[in-house]
Amino acid sequence: MNNEKSLFAQRLITAMQAKGYDPKPSILEREFNLRHNGKPVTLYGVRKWLLGMSMPSSDKLLTLAKWLDVPPEELAFEKDIxxxxxxxxxxxxxxxxxxxxxxxxxxxxxxxxxxxxxxxxxxxxxxxx
Structure with a gap:
C-alpha cells in the first residue's frame, strides 16, 4: 500500500510540473483550495500527498485531476490504466x-x-x- 502512495506522489509531482507548478506543499494547498468545493485541505495534508504518505479521497482526486488536466484514473493509478x-x-x-x-x-x-x-x-x- 505504501508503494501505491509513493507512486501517486510521483504522478502528482509530474502532473504539477507539467502544468508549470513547482511541486511545493504551499502551492498545492493554495491552488487546490481555490478549486475544491468541499472542505479545504491543510498544508500538512497536501504535504503528505507529495511525500507519498497518504492519498486524497475520490472527491479531492477529481479536483486535482480537473485542475492538472489529467484523467483521474491516470493520476490515481498507472499511466497505462x-x-x-x-x-x-x-x-x-x-x-x-x-x-x-x-x-x-x-x-x-x-x-x-x-x-x-x-x-x-x-x-x-x-x-x-
Whole structure:
C-alpha cells in the first residue's frame, strides 16, 4: 500500500510540473483550495500527498485531476490504466464465447445466496485443477 502512495506522489509531482507548478506543499494547498468545493485541505495534508504518505479521497482526486488536466484514473493509478482495461476487455471478448456469456448473465440474475454457492463451487473446482 505504501508503494501505491509513493507512486501517486510521483504522478502528482509530474502532473504539477507539467502544468508549470513547482511541486511545493504551499502551492498545492493554495491552488487546490481555490478549486475544491468541499472542505479545504491543510498544508500538512497536501504535504503528505507529495511525500507519498497518504492519498486524497475520490472527491479531492477529481479536483486535482480537473485542475492538472489529467484523467483521474491516470493520476490515481498507472499511466497505462486505460490500456490495461482495454486489454482485459479484449480478453473477455476473445476468450469468452456466447454460451459462457449466457451463463454469466444467468449467474448475475441469481439471488445473492445462490451466487455464493456458485462462487464457492468454482473456487473449489479451480483449486483441484
Amino acid at each position: 486505460q490500456k490495461a482495461i482495454a486489454q482485459r476487455d479484449a480478453r473477455w471478448q476473445q476468450d469468452v464465447g456466447y454460451k459462457d456469456k449466457d451463463i454469466v448473465d444467468a449467474f448475475l440474475a441469481l439471488p445473492p445466496s445462490h451466487k455464493k454457492v456458485i462462487r464457492d463451487m468454482i473456487i473449489a473446482l479451480s483449486q483441484k485443477a
